[in-house]
Amino acid sequence: MEGLMQPILNGILLGGLYAVIAIGMSTIFGIVKLVNLAHGDLMILSGYLSLVLITWLGISPIVSLLLVVPVMFFVGVFVQGVLLNRVLGKEMEPPLLVAFGLSIIVQNFLLLVFTPDARSLMTDLAVKTIPLGATLNLPVLYLADFLIGVVVIFAVYLFFRNTYLGRAIRAASDDEVGARIMGVNTKLIYAYAMGIAMMTAAVAGVLVGMTFTFYPHTGPQYLIIAFGVVIIGGLGSMKGCLVGGLILALAQLLGAHFTGPGYQLLFGYAVLLIVLGVRPQGLFGKI
């Protein structure tokens, strides 16, 4: 039992990070009814962007967010406004395939520019831990991931609840025709929504880059994590995002604790498939 405390603690903290990874995808899923298959890759793109900034300017990854987040906002507006908005319609395949194509483009572009080497965003937080007992340690980096994750999710929640743009986005999502009649430019609104989703992806990308190593091909792995969180927690639910993140991270770390790290991801996927089979709308989703 003693040995279980560490993976449980790490799982909870990692759950916060998983929630930020997923929040952007969940938002777009809920508002534009679109699964952004390039979400993971655009997240990793932010990681590389931050890498370039910290090498050029010698700043810390957290400070680089000041630049990476606005840049990713415009990337998101561009992706939605120029590519995805043009194929939105009755059928679900075209937007999905465009996003898939985008994912391939981003991956191979990164491969071309940055080579397949493993990268990470160096911080001095990485080695610090706070001892909580004889065998239990609190990794500071994981704690930072968790806290930043919770802050981001709360900020997104407040944005959608309290700002004009946030309410307009929700209105466009609830009743597209109605919103258009009331003078809302829904296509533009979707572009802003993607911009905001990409801002969260930027934070997620930098946190992931600080916590783990990443390669040009790491994107799909995080896409599946994001998707898992969204599925477990339920569509478009902020609370679901946090709980889904916790469950997925705990399943992975406890799985790894019992069987070795090679199978860590396998446990996450298995939990995901079970939830999909048993309760497809997720724990907090409406049918």
Added chain:
Amino acid sequence: MENKTRKYRWTVLGLLFVAFATVPIWGSDYLLLFCLLYCLYLGMAQMWNLLVGYSGLLSLGQQAFIGFSGYSVAVLTNYYGVYIWLSVFLGGLFSVLLALFMSLFIFRMKGIYFAIGTWIFAEMLLLWFSNWPYVKYGTGLFIKPAHPPSMTAIYYAAFIMGAGALAVVYTILRSRIGLGLMAMRDDEEVSETMGVEIFRSKLFCFLVAAFVTGLTAGVLYVFQIFIQPYKAFAIDWTVVLVFIVIIGGIGTIEGPIVGAFLYVLFSQYLAEYAHISLLLLGIIAITIILVAPKGIMGTLQEKTGFVILSPRRILADQ
């Protein structure tokens, strides 16, 4: 008039068939290789088209069957000394079993959930095989049959897969199931009310696609001799199938025929620059979806009514 053009079409198809069947006699080694790859990609792409273009099953996990069948071939020939073509056949059967098992989970999902579900299955297999001592982890296996088949034999196997996949898709679409599938594609709810057995038709197509994809992949790995989990279960397979079907024309039988040709041509030219070629594939695919969403053959059909193999029935004989 209609009858004449139809006869003409069958003559062209017959000539093409004979030309492909005799490549080992008159073609150069390079042409043989080209036709071999063409037939294999055609087989897999026809199956993906059957799923996505006709059955409404957007699968992003065909690599699950490709890798599973490839590994079946490797394990059966290496560890059990099974005759190479028998192990290819068994690989196809194992793919069907895998598809049956997957269907327990993913047939409860719809649309995008289905797409991601298939992908997750493929990722799970990738993780499983790369951690499995029995298949030597991620280092992969060489496929060493006691009597390695000749290039000509492999070519004919590939040819059977390419032509066979075409025939299978055509037969299914001309059958009662195909009629139901196309009704379903137009309006799922109405067609169900009219008595189309949606679930069974979809499952049938999923299993057929798994079988043919598995067989084709088996032949591919007999040709490639080496299998490794990171390549066999890679999402790159789906990228290629998406490209072939989208560029050729989704939901047309001719689409993959044209798309596979363009893809093999393209990949031969860019063989040395693997990631640039994927980058370009992505850009071309997106451009096609935005500009001509029906692909080359779909757009051609719409503009000129040109069809080679139509699953449509003509009601009244002229």
